[in-house]
Amino acid sequence: MTRTIKALVYGDVDLNLIDGSAVWAQSTVQALSLAGCETRLVLKSPVRTGRLVDPLAGLPGVTVVRPYEERLVAGQGTRPLSPAQAAQLLARLDADEPCDLLVLRGRRLVTRVVADGAFDGRIWAYLTDIPQSATEMTEEAREELSRIAAASRQLLCQTEELRCFLESWVPEACGRAVLCPPSVPEPAFPVPEQDRPHEPLRLVYTGKFAPRWNTLPMTRLPELLAEQGVRAELHTVGDKIHDDPAHPDFKEAMTQALRGAPGIHHHGGQPREQAMRIAAECDLGLGWRDPVLDASLELSTKVLEFGALGLPVVLNRTPAHEALLGADYPLYVPGRADLADAAEAVARAAREPEARHLAADRCRQAARRYTLDSAAARWRGHLDRAFPSAPASVTGRSRPLRVGVAGHDLKFLTRLLDHFRALPGLDVRLDTWSALARHDPVASRELADWADVVVVEWCGPAAVWYSRHKRRGSRFVVRLHRFELDAEWPRQVDIDAVDRVVCVSPYYKRRALDVTGWPDAKVTVVPNWVDTEQLDRPKAPGARFRLGMIGIAPSRKRLDLGLDVLEKLRAHDRRWQLSVKSKPPWEYWWIWNKPEEREHYDAILRRMQNAPLLEGAVVFDQFGPDVANWLRRIGHVLSTSDDESFHLAPAEGMASGAVPALLPWPGADEIYDRRWIHETPEAMAEAIASLVDTEGGWEAAGEVARGQVREGFALERVAEAWTGLLTDSGM
Template sequence: MSRTLRALVYGDVDLNIIDGSAVWAQSTVQALAGAGCETRLVLKAPVRTGRLIDPLSGLPGVTVVRPHEDGLLSGPGDRPLSPVQAAQALVRLDEETPCDLLVLRGRRLVTHVVADGHFDGRIWAYLTDIPQSPAEMTEEAGEELERIARAARRLLCQTEELRCFLEAWVPEACGRCVLSPPAVPEPGFPVPEGDRPHDPFRLVYTGKFAPRWNTLPMTRLPSLLAERGIRAELHTVGDKIHEDRSRPEFRPAMARALDGGAPGVEHHGGQPREEAMRIAAGCDLGLGWRDPVLDASLELSTKVLEFGALGLPVVLNRTPVHEALLGADYPLYVPGRAGLDDAVDTVALAVREPGARRLAADRCRRAAARYTLGQATQRWRTQLEQAFPQAPAAVTARPRPLRVGVAGHDLKFLTRLLDHFRALPGLDVRVDAWPALARHDPAESRELAAWADVVIVEWCGPAAVWYSRHKRPGSRLVIRLHRFELDAPWPHDVDIDAVDTVVCVSPYYARRTREVTGWPREKVTVVPNWVDTDQLDRTKAPGARFRLGMIGIAPSRKRLDLGLDVLEALRARDRRWHLRVKSKPPWEYWWIWNKPDERAHYDSVLRRMQTSPLLEGAVVFDGFGADVASWLRRVGHVLSTSDDESFHLAPAEGMASCAVPSLLPWPGADEIYDARWIHRHPEAMAEAIAGLGEEDWLSAGRLARTQARENFSLERVARDWTELLVAR
């Protein structure tokens, strides 16, 4: 980053009480400071203890804002801020010293902040308290999350599972979601080495005490283990006991158990994070066992990672998130329905089988190593560099901002480039969005043409013709031509003398453009389509290796029938192979479905899927949508079987996801993609795919990902486009 960014951080959490959400606030400030931000942490509640706040006071660039003590509130100052009060305080702080990013935690809070639009485009919202299953995603909740997504610069998701769920249900979230898992600090003390359990065997729990966290049943573990001849004690750390209206007896019962009412329980009360970790390090087994109602949660427990950083094995429920973290064969999952007896069985196993305990400790240790505070700092640094890119010297040296106009009827291929341009210091960006291919507001277009230093026209259609005839002297005009325009009259109607650059997405179509139009060679250049390689780079789901993928099957020249040829050849060898298709159905495109030959093609393809024994149940159609990144997690090979393409984004996106691309030799494919991915015919394609064993497939996917990053990454393409803007 060329300048120091200013961050405001506020969580709807009380930092006097140590739990996962309070620890998040501390870790986020530490990571932002480490990434070079001037960071103001705004507190929700009056300070009663400095356990979490004091470690931040010595960090360079960090300021702790205490609204109660600093006079930011009117009225009584002894109660925690409501979301409304917090939103007002944040606006006031921003008006005094504007922030570049506002990092928030808490759905109700974010909803209030979004309501007045003051921070639109600057919000980085950390979302956990949202619906995490289809049954919970009501229409009202979906609309609320859509509003948040539209206003946010980034949505911070704790796990991949949560990110994919959010993208599937909130299309506006796609492209904005980034991973922001819990961060665990390195222990500031020597961690005991080896596996020498204490006698009595020491169990440990740290965090909040709540019914669904099974903290009351946990206090019975020492007594129940004693009945099995196992001497054990439970060490607990924390001072937050939940009030549960549905279980009013819980709070007093929990307090009694911690205050000597449960044999074998030693309660250490609330402690600074470092001291809590020190106490845990002196124990033998961590407890992360919860009520099964939480098994569907898409969140990751901070305490599991903290225990892992200390070399402690952890007893916990078998859930998809835990299996992704520790493996399906992790030995200390609580079996059955995860009741109290099941938990006792698992703890007894850990005590009596050192091998299982050591394997679990190793898994937890290796998992925690991926979630250090240092790695969180690097994640923030990378995300901030992407969100706040540096402008080239040719822009920053200008006496006023470079005025960039963007015009066209369909800007879907420019979305992230537009975000990049808007984020560049020294650029002023306006858009003339034509409502249809040949329909626009001439007055609005004239205003843009007169204002802009550079105009980019997407598609060489009527907009390109209009702007070539209304170009302001001294301005630059850049037109991007895709493919279909070459078969239309518009390129011949463009005043090429007024055009500075025509951008094509592949060398083949650059040559075709020059051949068809006769335009000068020096005016036609190649910039590939962009691929958001960071968003697409996600861990593959189990079974992905045996799934083919096709994105977009209309019109018929996309050749779904050839994709079926590949699938049939593979399933003749192994019935594990399937094909997933992400596309609108052809009948949703009226200009396609009105053509008899197109209807005949799809009628034949659909009948084939119904009648072929090899295809029965092997083709899955997924809904069209922006959630391509999460969809590609389930795909191991992306097919491109088209008769003709200008670029074909699908294999490039697949490559970025570590899927192996497989292409037929459509004209120009070998000038965009490595020849190793191109096959002469469907049979050769199937042969190459079937020949990849597990390790070969993984290796090929990694190579494909590297090639996608080098050739098509958003960063590289944005840099090329920025150079076009300032070219002389």
């Protein structure tokens, strides 16, 4: 960021009570301040204690807006703001001082803000109170989340699992969902080093008290451990006790237990640093919950806070915890995760120093990945991509550079358009043709007369039309793909009106020049873009044995050769599988109308039914935008086509850490490193098997591939090249 970004932050949370959501609000403001943002935090409730708010007051660029104390909302009284009141107040604050981004937490709140429409395109929504399983994801919920995603600039996801779940159910989230895990401050005090536990053993719990968090049965642990010969006491910090209608006796029972249960030392609500000091004087943190929460896609801030203090934590064995701490973490609650099981895990920590030290080390290592400094760096990355600097060529202009983009299919320009719209000094408008050769001539004429530069995607009828209606003094850029060269349109374009023709590979530049006779100086190469940040995700277990193909129609994509590779691999190891992400060919009328195409796919389907080595080994996955999520399961992306202009699939796979494998279609070696190109399907299979059979070979190759695609095709690099084309600089 070169300019100061203004953020408005509001969470549907009460900062008087310490729990994960309130700590999120504090941490978010701290991270935004460290990232260089000018940040206003708007409070939901009247301030009764400054435990969480006071530490923010002195931060650089931070303002705390107190609606109750400042009398900003008529009729609020001493009640917290409702979602409707909050939405109205945020709109008023934005009108007085416009924000660049609005960071929100809370599904009801975000839904209301989206419905009002005042912040479309500026919302950065942090959602945890959403369905997190297929059984909970109703059609009504999916539609609501789709509206939120469509109105948001970014969706902030706490974990990779939550991001992938959201993308699989809400296509609008794809490309917008980014990771924003919880962060914990490093202790501002010396953490005591304790080689041996206290006598009695000190357990600690901090946060809210709620039935599913097992806080009531937790208070019986000292008594239960005493029966096993382990003297223990439980220290608790917090003042938020849930009043749960499903458990009407819980609040009273919890209150009584904190006041007088044997071995309980309740410290009440405390500032965050003091809570950490109390925990640091203890031996073992408690993060044990009801098993109903085991499927949660969230990450426990409590575990990270205890880890920052070097405390081992007793907690449930879940996929999320195994990903964080390892499957062999020694202090998972065994069995059914009931009270007796939790006591058994605590007793193990007390009796087995090696287990306790290993657990403490794992928790400490995990917490190091979630520091406040790491959160600030992550925010800086998100903000730099969302708010790029103005290109030097447009600074100092009396008005923005007017950029018109036209075409019937703009899917290959989506993220470039986002980048253009975000650039200061550019004004972007679209002329979307309803079909390849169908448009509104009046709208097209208006764009041609208005724009300083027109970009036409595909060298088809739109390129022909705009070449004949170019405004004097404007620039005209056309992007040419593969299929146009087989038609008459390039020869119908008035090349004298064109400033640049963009091809995605050197081979297709040469073909375009040969076919059209255009001047070499007018034709340039800019590769396709790859969103390396979105695609760079951890691989799922077993990915190394899974091949992937994206798009198998028309027949020149050669799925049959992909099956050849799979058969060769499965002849030696039945773990190999092939996943295909594509529309079926019969959904493309222009393909399915051709008898030779139907015959090709009929032969493939019969082969998959009858070939013993292919039985159960090919999976057809739904076509859709969730490619980043899908690639987590893929270890090798195949490109077996007869010909391609670029073929984005291998590059996307490379960005995910998958290893590309290509047959030598014309021009492939001018786009991809020759190490990934194989002469035959047999040679391809041998190379893939060799990588997996070599210790660390697949992982090392994936890292090389990831580095290559970042260097050559990263969205930021390609966007910079396109910006030069728009402004006639650097090209």
